[in-house]
Amino acid sequence: MTTDADQRVAELRPAYLAELALGTERFHEPRRTECPWCGSTRLRVRLRTTDLVQHKPGTFTLDQCDACAHSFQNPRLTPEGLDFYRRDFSEGPGAAGAARLIGAESSRARHLSSARALRAFDEPECWLDVGTGRARFPVQAKEVLPYTSFDGLDLGEEVEDAVRRGRVEEGHRGRLTELAESLAGRYDAMSMFHYLEHSPDPRAELRAARTVLRPGGHLVIEVPDPECRYTKLLGKWWASYFQPQHLHLVPLANLREELTELGFTVVGVERREPHVPFDLTTALTLFLDCHLPKADVPWRAKPATPLQLRLRRAAWWAAAPPVAVARVLDRLLPPLLTRTGFSNAYRVIARRGDDA
Numbered sequence: 001m002t003t004d005a006d007q008r009v010a011e012l013r014p015a016y017l018a019e020l021a022l023g024t025e026r027f028h029e030p031r032r033t034e035c036p037w038c039g040s041t042r043l044r045v046r047l048r049t050t051d052l053v054q055h056k057p058g059t060f061t062l063d064q065c066d067a068c069a070h071s072f073q074n075p076r077l078t079p080e081g082l083d084f085y086r087r088d089f090s091e092g093p094g095a096a097g098a099a100r101l102i103g104a105e106s107s108r109a110r111h112l113s114s115a116r117a118l119r120a121f122d123e124p125e126c127w128l129d130v131g132t133g134r135a136r137f138p139v140q141a142k143e144v145l146p147y148t149s150f151d152g153l154d155l156g157e158e159v160e161d162a163v164r165r166g167r168v169e170e171g172h173r174g175r176l177t178e179l180a181e182s183l184a185g186r187y188d189a190m191s192m193f194h195y196l197e198h199s200p201d202p203r204a205e206l207r208a209a210r211t212v213l214r215p216g217g218h219l220v221i222e223v224p225d226p227e228c229r230y231t232k233l234l235g236k237w238w239a240s241y242f243q244p245q246h247l248h249l250v251p252l253a254n255l256r257e258e259l260t261e262l263g264f265t266v267v268g269v270e271r272r273e274p275h276v277p278f279d280l281t282t283a284l285t286l287f288l289d290c291h292l293p294k295a296d297v298p299w300r301a302k303p304a305t306p307l308q309l310r311l312r313r314a315a316w317w318a319a320a321p322p323v324a325v326a327r328v329l330d331r332l333l334p335p336l337l338t339r340t341g342f343s344n345a346y347r348v349i350a351r352r353g354d355d356a
Helices: 004-020 079-086 095-105 108-119 136-141 158-164 202-212 230-237 252-261 279-291 306-332
Strands: 043-050 059-065 071-073 126-130 149-154 171-173 187-193 213-224 264-270 345-352
Touching: 043 230, 108 136, 108 187, 108 213, 108 345, 126 136, 126 202, 136 149, 149 158, 158 171, 187 202, 202 213, 202 252, 213 252, 230 279, 252 264, 252 345, 279 306
Parallel strands: 126 149, 126 187, 149 171, 187 213
Antiparallel strands: 043 059, 059 071, 213 345, 264 345
């Protein structure tokens, strides 16, 4: 019996295969010889991997600068490459893999914690959530800041849907760096939750944030922590590497320094509460997904047979107990692990200074 999902995969396959016939090298920019953060040429390979989530063809490298510890995708994907690897990710054939990451990242408790963290410094009148998606954060933050007006900004059409559903007051569709001038001085709070790592130019995003914020306004940033000890324990299976979609992994010291140079004052740093308790679970599921019979996806030339799909379903059922154990460990261990360098994310709150 052919399902709607099967039909969708069959419809998409010819277009994907036509693109892949041209090769994936064209999706990469020329390789950099210097660090995009500090300009040093002292680079070394931190990670080489493939797309472990959707399994689209291609190989990706993260380099690390020995001078400032900044990690970045090198060679970086072009805009066309980013579009190719992000396509059908949240919805469509890639959604099953996306659910392993997005489902784990969506946490009401963490959103409330982030809103309370800023409330300790200010109760803003208007807040812009950058990279808002379906506006989960603004909806939950309203419980902590009921008198704050929340707007959202995102590239996708989800932000327009969030406005229609009343999840945000106003939605801006596009890139922050392109919309900043039209939004100059409109907000007294901004958030970037797991946003900067996706940007081709994090520094440009921070400059744009300064433009949008009023003097005295606060910027809340949460990003993966490249100094997390899980990076060495789990290697390429550490979910926050998330290749090829994460383009930059910025160490805390570098982010603090850049904010200071832009005229911000860092008023809060937190390395425990932003931790996402999913490292062991996602590492195990990513590993299993690479070794079990493959799913039927349109970027594979040969469709999966009914037998292969039945074997895949059976294998995932068999893997349920160890995955459940990993999930329990992810929930129980953070009080200990986040005190010993295993937190996978950090939060910075910075106050914008007055214009000179």
